[in-house]
Amino acid sequence: MKKVLLIMMVLFMGITAMAGAGEVKEPAEEMTVSEVMPGNAYLPRGTMIPAELLTAVSSGDNKAGDKISFKVCEDVAVGNIVVIPKGTVGEGYVKAAKKAGLFGKSGSIQLDASNIETPGGLDVPLTMDFAKIGKNQRVELNYNNSIAGAALSALIPGSNQKINEGAPIMIFVPVNVDLQVKSDEVSPPADDPAGKNIFVQPAPMAANPYVTGNEWTYTGSKGTIAFSIVEVGKKKFKGQLISTGDELLVFDQSFEAEKTNQFTSIKAKSKTDGKKYTIQLFFRDDGTWQYVVDHSPKADQESIILIKQDSGNSL
Numbered sequence: 411m412k413k414v415l416l417i418m419m420v421l422f423m424g425i426t427a428m429a430g431a432g433e434v435k436e437p438a439e440e441m442t443v444s445e446v447m448p449g450n451a452y453l454p455r456g457t458m459i460p461a462e463l464l465t466a467v468s469s470g471d472n473k474a475g476d477k478i479s480f481k482v483c484e485d486v487a488v489g490n491i492v493v494i495p496k497g498t499v500g501e502g503y504v505k506a507a508k509k510a511g512l513f514g515k516s517g518s519i520q521l522d523a524s525n526i527e528t529p530g531g532l533d534v535p536l537t538m539d540f541a542k543i544g545k546n547q548r549v550e551l552n553y554n555n556s557i558a559g560a561a562l563s564a565l566i567p568g569s570n571q572k573i574n575e576g577a578p579i580m581i582f583v584p585v586n587v588d589l590q591v592k593s594d595e596v597s598p599p600a601d602d603p604a605g606k607n608i609f610v611q612p613a614p615m616a617a618n619p620y621v622t623g624n625e626w627t628y629t630g631s632k633g634t635i636a637f638s639i640v641e642v643g644k645k646k647f648k649g650q651l652i653s654t655g656d657e658l659l660v661f662d663q664s665f666e667a668e669k670t671n672q673f674t675s676i677k678a679k680s681k682t683d684g685k686k687y688t689i690q691l692f693f694r695d696d697g698t699w700q701y702v703v704d705h706s707p708k709a710d711q712e713s714i715i716l717i718k719q720d721s722g723n724s725l
């Protein structure tokens with residue numbers, strides 16, 4: 411009887427080990443919790459950082475746990491402080507990998523980011539898993555055809571998934587990161603007093619943004635953007651998007667979009683060139699929206715921060 415139990419235990423342990431093979435465990439839970447000292451400036455949870463992959467990977471050659479690196483493609487700033495300069499290199503890993511198999515079974519690979527160190531010595535936790543930001547909501551992310559960390563399967567049956575060096579990827583900040591500097595030491599950029607990434611709140615304040623009458627705007631050297639909520643339903647909301655300026659694509663469009671906690675996507679026709687564009691907005695814990703236009707020939711191909719206007723409605 412004891413021998414039978416021992417054999418069963420060995421078999422169970424073997425099955426458990428096989429089930430866990432090919433996938434790396436999630437980073438420590440401490441990454442999901444962050445405290446910001448009252449009065450300090452911070453990099454808000456939900457910030458999207460466009461980057462490019464520096465390490466080519468393949469489901470046929472790589473295994474779970476292999477290290478990867480990436481390079482940030484635009485400055486990430488809080489007011490006049492560039493927290494993460496363009497070109498900064500961060501680290502990540504292969505979260506799961508499965509080789510192509512017999513009978514046309516395709517390979518798959520999943521990546522994740524882990525962290526990046528700022529010039530000031532802060533270690534900023536990062537992720538490519540949008541579920542950590544969007545509270546497990548299924549959303550399609552497509553920033554310049556970038557890879558958002560979802561498991562990728564090869565398009566050709568029986569082949570391995572390959573991701574080349576230089577591929578665009580989307581990185582997210584999963585927690586509020588205390589910059590260890592008082593908010594009164596942070597000022598708007600000198601050349602753009604109401605512009606990119608100016609957010610200094612007394613404390614993180616994330617909540618439901620979908621309230622009729624809420625409006626967020628940008629006014630700066632690039633032009634103006636106004637994004638407003640007109641009507642809110644159970645699953646969708648209606649709004650208005652207006653943008654002007656020589657350095658921005660011009661839009662003036664009513665729209666209907668899906669409600670998600672941290673992300674929304676809008677299809678709009680530009681008055682600048684008559685083409686249709688996808689506008690992506692990422693809601694962050696400081697109550698701002700991060701505005702990006704996919705494949706824009708203008709300055710809005712990089713992030714612009716929309717700040718909530720006081721309309722009498724509270725988030």
